[in-house]
Amino acid sequence: MNLGADIGQVVFAPLIPWPVLWVAAGVAVLAVALALWRGLSGWWLRGLTAAVLLLALANPSIQTEDRAPLSDIVLLVTDHSSSQKIGDRPAQTAAAEAQIKAELKDLPNTEVREVSVGDAPGDGGTLMMGALSDALAEEPRARVAGAILITDGQIDDMAQAPDVPAPVNVLLTGHRDDWDRRLIVKDAPAYAIMGEPVKLTLEVADQGAVPASAGKTATLEISVDGGKTQSVRVPVGKPLDLPVTLPHGGMNVLQFNVPAQKGELTDRNNAAVVQINGVRDRLRVLLVSGEPHAGERVWRNLLKSDPSVDLVHFTILRPPEKQDGVPVSELSLIAFPTRELFVEKIKDFDLIIFDRYRRRGILPSAYLQNVKDYVENGGAVLVSAGPEFGSVDSLWRSPLGSILPVVPTSQVLVGGFKPEITKLGDRHPVTEGLAAFGPKPKPGEKGPGWGRWFRQVEVKNRGGQVLMTGYDHDPLLILKREGKGRVALLASDEAWLWSRGYEGGGPQLELLRRLAHWLMKEPELEEEALTATSEGATIKIVRRSLSEGHDRVTITGPDGKLYHAPLTETEPGRFTGSWTAPGLGLYRLEEGGKKAVVAVGPSAPKEFEETIATPAKLQPLLAVHRGGAHRVEDGIPGIRRVAAGRAASGRGWIGITPRHAYVTRDLRVSPFLPAWAFLALAAFFALGAWLREGRRR
Template identity: 80%
Template sequence: MNWGTVIFAPFLPWPVLWAALAVAVVTVMFAGWRGLSGWGLRGLTALVLLTALANPSLQTEDRQPLSDIVLLVTDRSASQKIGDREAQTSAAVAAVKAKIAALPNTELRQVTVGDAPGDGGTLAMGALSGALAEEPRGRVAGEIVISDGQVHDMAQTPDLPAPLNLLMTGHETDWDRRLTIKDAPAFAIMGEPVTLTLRIEDQGKVPAGLGKSAPLEVSIDGGEPQSYDVPVGEDISVPVTLPHGGMNALQFRVAAQPGELTDRNNAAVVQINGVRDRLRVLLVSGEPHAGERVWRNLLKSDSSVDLVHFTILRPPEKQDGVPVSELSLIAFPTRELFIDKIDQFDLIIFDRYRRRGILPSAYLDNVKNYVENGGAVLVAAGPEFGSADSLWRSPLADILPVTPSSRVLVQGFKPEITKLGQRHPVTEGLAAFGPKPKPGEKGPGWGRWFRQIEMEARGGQTVMSGIDGKPLLVLDRVGKGRVAMLASDQAWLWSRGYEGGGPQLELLRRLAHWMMKEPELEEEALTATAEGQTVTITRRSLSEGHDAVTITGPDGKLVTVPLTETEPGKFTATWTAPDMGLYRLAEGDQKAVIAVGPSAPREFAETIATSDKLAPALAQHRGGAVRLEDGMPDIRQVGEGRVAAGRGWIGITPRHAYVTRDLRVMPLLPAWALLLLAALLAIGAWLREGRR
């Protein structure tokens, strides 16, 4: 296509030419005022001369028209998979392709938007901005977005050169119920109620007759749920008491209602770290000995531990003639500790305790009941455990996992971790603590102990052994509580660094925390952590044969993930979750709950299709929103600046873009012709004036 225009390349600057023109105009007007008959020809002469100085040329362009471009942004995020929106989207994409192909000189560019990483939602405007940056703005004739309207980056809307239109999926009758957690603490004290604030609300065209209350189920760590009837559309305060220390996964769920869009936002998970207000430990030392301070130093080093320590210095049988009224020793408050306040202790330690009539059998029977109801007792045995005064010859024998032989073995030995102990969290990896073994030495490089009480394990788990493989540390669960038996009173040798010492502090710390049911030391546990959408699964067990874990996704689909034993007693797997949401894990009798991202992702926070978020951008760029359920609209070409949306149609603006293939410039008249014309006009003016 050829296109011609007149251009000027003056020989003098334009200001000079304009000044000359002004002088010529004044001169001609003066000549006309004086009545000179040739003033008209003189004016034409000046005009021709000035035109020659302006150097007019004809510029001819060989133009090739360029096609118009329409940008199509297709929303394929998670909310677009609700109901029949995915089918609506696919049908709309096919229809837009066909209609654009039918328009003359028009091309289509497509961009697909999925779920943004990190629960960013639908970033349609960012995708549109990126697509616009790749195309010449002068060719863009329109932008079409196929979406439910739930766009989460409207602040990134670019400056568009053409109309913007929305083809909206969903239905006008859609409605949905969602559960949101408005306020939840990150930490809470165990045993004390903590209040969470949540809200249940309905969105969209809520059916008439739907109740104003809803059943809410609350469960902790996937346990048996408790049900409450709560109002809809109001903030609700829910008191919850954490059952254990460490991370507690609280799951809230509202039953799905018939006809609602999705139940993905009917559940929420809150992870609260349970901490103990104070750990109360009762330490009863039967007599002063070198290892007594080991326990005291261990427990007093932790500021969160309240230690009540009694050492029996003056047993009843001691006869030294000192009147009781003159003694400065603190009386042992046996009734207060073992009857009235025994349930207030998290752990009771009997350190080389001997039955001397201070604690009657009824009190020790109360200690047994304390363990069966969830308490913990640790017995650190000395030579007295094999005597007639042994605690084993008391009601505590029913809960102790060993039977003593009354023999005290006195010889040097190194404590060893049993095969079972290598899997138990109290002793696994303990060999890495303390001194390293000498070259050629088998086992850990720990120092020796020199006394062990011979006993036979009749239950529990023997995690450490001593002389000739005899039980040294036995752990057991009794009822709801726990019992530990340490068959030596010489752990203090490690703390003194004898022969290099050993991991005394780490061992006793783990032992005390296992007995107080710290979650990280549970020997049978299934845990999971999430970083982004990568889930790390850990299964701890004392037994073999844990090959896979079953995962139930937020959509109800089951996935089996194989486990690999990475350490003795520890099976792990790394798995990438396909979507964000709440996942339930199960392996044997162990269960766990993990939220990948929020339990109700941003895509499911608001699920009702709407044009409200896009409305300002649509109005600014002369476009509109059309529901696909009303039918696919026509696509028309409209003039620039005109409204580009109406009932049953949307518009694009042709841009008439082109590329110049060739450019030619030639003068309108040769210079000699202009000079000849000016001379003729001047002569004509002179002749006319002369005859007059």
């Protein structure tokens, strides 16, 4: 055990300023030189006299330090990121770490500071240089004798490499003959228009010591929302433009996978997940108003206010049977293109609205049959009914009647009433939470604070979903799925009272907007749906349903393992839950026949972009600090002590530089000679010079 040592040195504290002392020394040298030139035999004694006097003016002292040596510090930084968990790298890392610590422990006066580096948050990769900088900042630089990095070389912050005041060496895990195949998503849009192909750019790339058996082509497997898988052969090492047409609106989860090859380093980067939100290009709506009325403008304003809606609106101002002698050329600016709209282009519309329409011979039964077929094949029809719906020329008495959700009684109910949301309506996305819109109820008033309506057609429900009731609790808003399409009926034509603010008004705009978007199958308004989104490793689950009893969802992980997540009904018809995924990948969720998929983590994690162990990224750092890279598979090198500035790496060894740092425990200062001793010496040499020169004469 080194307890310390006493180190002495001479220090000066001149009695006069140094410049003056140097001038005096110069004058003394000139005087001695003059004595020598004149041939005085005591010139050298004169010089000794001047030297003693100058030394006395310099005031020399002996300073003695009691020094305690400090140990050298070696930084051992170990990479424990995801790429270090491939193959036998964990075993290599553990063996190298254990042996290096054992050798450093055997070195005298040496300490080890261990630093562990994992995956950076937010898919930041391996930030080893940042960890090295932090460790270096916590230690005195004068004691750092070296840094040893155990890693696969895939460092993502080399630009942040610190200036280490000692050698840096690397122990490289992995093997020279490693090879890997990965799938790269080079370009993928976040949004795409439904029904139109969108281009994705993919590439299958090989890296490392690729064997000939790997081949020049690979099989690419493609699935959407975890459905049926399709396979295509693609070239390896060349970008591929892949056209994809989204099957539905909302979030589409596309999974691409390349089967693992024999001897491949890992298959974790063989799959990629792309999430694309499907949106409609333009929503085409056909609005047919049977006659001018106060509520006609409501529908037009609603649909025209949405920039994504293309509206075609026709109003029948004059029935064909009216004979008043007005010239035909003055009756209309545009003829009603019935054949073009209801035969040739009916499939181009996303929604058809009949606003107080009655049968007057303008649309033949064959055209209304086309509308019925249009609904059954996936279209949508909304009927805004007035008193004409209960008359003899009602739409219910046309081919459309068989798909309408109600039967009219021919009665028109007149009297003030406030629309009310049914229990089913509280759970349905079209009307859920609608009470929060519009005016608040007055003190003591039950239900929403909406204004009243005054007219409603009496209807009887037949298989539809009654979301709102009106006069005497008769059905007011009824929805129904018919075939592949949807039908809705509003049994009153007085929604416009809300838009005018009568008695405070009501949520007319919000109600009609939701109703139109439900009919056009917007995903966020589906009453039976299971959706999931991920935030980091947390999956947030929302199950919408009109029924009860949805208490848990089944989750299938990327490895096929089953999990269960509890659900809680937070609002009527809305069951939510949160579940933490154990790892990255694609998770499939199922509950009550509804399925959803969600990707946890990035499409291609940075840790698996480059998996081949290589010291290439670290070579500039090693060159500056005279270190080297040694593969663990070749044997773990020994540790030597080398002098500063010498090479710190060789065959089978790495070096650290002893810093010889110390701390001063005591400091003592004593005069070199007493003042009288300097005076006596000066007098002695001066007397000697006088005697020598006087005797010579």
